[in-house]
Amino acid sequence: MQDAPLKPFRFADATRWVRAGVPVAMVTIVEVKGSAPREPGIRMLVTASDLVGTIGGGHLEWRGMDIAREMLVKGEHRRIERIPLGPALGQCCGGVVRLAFEVLGQDDLHWLDAVESAFAAGRAITRHVPVSGKARIEPSRDLMPSVQLDADDAWIDTLVPDEMHVVLFGAGHVGHALVKVLATLPCRVHWVDERDTLFPTGLPENVEAEATDTAEAVVDQAPAGSYFLVMTHSHALDQSLCERIFRRTDFAYFGLIGSKTKRAKFEHRMAEHGIDPARFPEMTCPMGVSGITDKAPAMIAVAIVAQLLQVRDQRAAALAASRRETVHP
Numbered sequence: 001m002q003d004a005p006l007k008p009f010r011f012a013d014a015t016r017w018v019r020a021g022v023p024v025a026m027v028t029i030v031e032v033k034g035s036a037p038r039e040p041g042i043r044m045l046v047t048a049s050d051l052v053g054t055i056g057g058g059h060l061e062w063r064g065m066d067i068a069r070e071m072l073v074k075g076e077h078r079r080i081e082r083i084p085l086g087p088a089l090g091q092c093c094g095g096v097v098r099l100a101f102e103v104l105g106q107d108d109l110h111w112l113d114a115v116e117s118a119f120a121a122g123r124a125i126t127r128h129v130p131v132s133g134k135a136r137i138e139p140s141r142d143l144m145p146s147v148q149l150d151a152d153d154a155w156i157d158t159l160v161p162d163e164m165h166v167v168l169f170g171a172g173h174v175g176h177a178l179v180k181v182l183a184t185l186p187c188r189v190h191w192v193d194e195r196d197t198l199f200p201t202g203l204p205e206n207v208e209a210e211a212t213d214t215a216e217a218v219v220d221q222a223p224a225g226s227y228f229l230v231m232t233h234s235h236a237l238d239q240s241l242c243e244r245i246f247r248r249t250d251f252a253y254f255g256l257i258g259s260k261t262k263r264a265k266f267e268h269r270m271a272e273h274g275i276d277p278a279r280f281p282e283m284t285c286p287m288g289v290s291g292i293t294d295k296a297p298a299m300i301a302v303a304i305v306a307q308l309l310q311v312r313d314q315r316a317a318a319l320a321a322s323r324r325e326t327v328h329p
């Protein structure tokens with residue numbers, strides 16, 4: 001396994017490797033019975049010397065990597081493997097996992113490009129994948145990703161964009177610490193500050209930096225469902241951004257860095273500027289999960305990201321419940 005920090009799975013990495021002619025296999029958990037390290041729909045990419053994503057680590061992941069690299073050498077296209085975690089691998093989970101293996105090549109670019117286009121537009125897509133033959137793709141209205149075995153030699157894979165779109169205002173110490181954590185997660189980060197000299201070189205692949213003196217316009221242009229984090233060097237700019245965010249009603253999260261005292265002052269000023277106080281609970285300030293009192297930038301960043309993930313999971317659960325009610329009213 002590589003020595004570099006493990007990158008989260010992204011279809012963009014698969015597309016990049018295929019276009020570069022790098023042999024790469026995608027491993028997907030398509031079924032779980034009993035206890036297992038990860039759930040169906042989790043996937044990883046395997047090359048001869050690299051790994052992106054994880055299906056849970058341990059012996060299961062090593063076995064998956066071995067099979068994937070064996071297929072790369074043999075030129076095998078697709079395969080489904082049933083792996084009992086206890087008898088076969090000696091893992092304590094004791095469940096049974098089915099893994100789908102796909103060696104990706106130029107013929108797969110049509111669906112990889114379709115996935116990227118669908119995700120960019122916030123849409124889902126479904127793949128009908130036989131072990132032999134060409135995969136079929138179609139648009140999907142599903143709100144949650146899913147994967148299921150259709151037969152012994154096929155599976156149905158519904159792919160839904162689940163990356164958080166984080167808009168981070170401020171390139172101070174906490175901003176830098178946040179970007180380091182967010183770089184390891186399935187998210188896109190739009191990092192905004194007036195001072196371009198504060199952005200480091202070599203930004204993570206999922207981070208786009210923008211130096212602008214019209215940060216309020218970034219608020220207006222952000223996609224629906226964005227996660228807004230406000231922590232600039234200026235309280236006046238923070239307040240202006242907060243008021244601009246309150247013009248929207250479609251954000252997933254809106255956080256302002258600071259204390260309860262700062263919150264009270266901001267609420268008073270925003271009320272004077274016409275912001276309805278009934279909406280103030282939509283703003284999180286202070287930010288971060290409770291129980292972490294250390295104010296070091298790295299500690300604050302971890303607490304904030306933990307809170308973002310809580311919100312993401314709560315939204316996903318609400319969407320799943322809504323979907324169940326729609327299907328079974």
